[in-house]
Amino acid sequence: MRLILLGAPGSGKGTQAQKIEKNFGAMHISTGEIIRENINSKTEIGIKVEKIINQGKLVPDDVIIELVKDILNKPNIKNNFVLDGFPRTIKQAEALDKITQIDKVIFIDTNIDATKDRMLKRRVCPLCGKTYADTLVCPNCNVALVIRSDDNEQTINSRFEVYKSQTSPLIDYYKQKKLLFKVDGNQNIEQVFEQIKCILNEGNI
Numbered sequence: 001m002r003l004i005l006l007g008a009p010g011s012g013k014g015t016q017a018q019k020i021e022k023n024f025g026a027m028h029i030s031t032g033e034i035i036r037e038n039i040n041s042k043t044e045i046g047i048k049v050e051k052i053i054n055q056g057k058l059v060p061d062d063v064i065i066e067l068v069k070d071i072l073n074k075p076n077i078k079n080n081f082v083l084d085g086f087p088r089t090i091k092q093a094e095a096l097d098k099i100t101q102i103d104k105v106i107f108i109d110t111n112i113d114a115t116k117d118r119m120l121k122r123r124v125c126p127l128c129g130k131t132y133a134d135t136l137v138c139p140n141c142n143v144a145l146v147i148r149s150d151d152n153e154q155t156i157n158s159r160f161e162v163y164k165s166q167t168s169p170l171i172d173y174y175k176q177k178k179l180l181f182k183v184d185g186n187q188n189i190e191q192v193f194e195q196i197k198c199i200l201n202e203g204n205i
């Protein structure tokens, strides 16, 4: 299956993508996680984009498109992935159309006030960069989780602005392509996943 999870910051894309990976075997690709790993390892890309992330702005399209292209061209990932946090602009979506064909786009629709609260409570692993909503220790790396540097009130507000102006137009973009499926993201994690499972079990993907 070739999936995209679309939704505002804090809508639970990462959590649901982890569940899709575990239950359906699709590789979870989080561009935010990849960027955080690059920042932690002080790679050339990481050094270039650290300030941008901490301001809640978007990393330049060409940088992120190249990263995703390299990953999606790997033979074991090509037809079996769930994208979390990509695309975030129309330009990225158009570039993705040239790289691969998407089966379904799941839009996690949430109430912004509730998601802000979730973001202020969640934690990230300082080693692997994965974000968790319901634990204080990384289950993969076994180290204490920390608060994400971009999960503070000021940066969160700027990320919502960016979402509204640059990412939300993707809802119509994929609606027009008849690929968009909406779930109610205001329910609990299991209830949201139940809705997603129904969508994924419909039709052949």
Ligand code: AMP
Residues within 6 Å of the ligand: 009, 031, 032, 033, 035, 052, 053, 056, 057, 058, 059, 060, 064, 084, 085, 086, 087, 088, 092, 150, 159
């Ligand atoms: P996330 O973990 O998905 O919330 O992403 C954290 C941050 O990484 C975002 O606020 C952006 O600064 C950057 N980022 C992640 N994915 C993208 C993308 N597709 N395009 C541009 N910037 C991105």
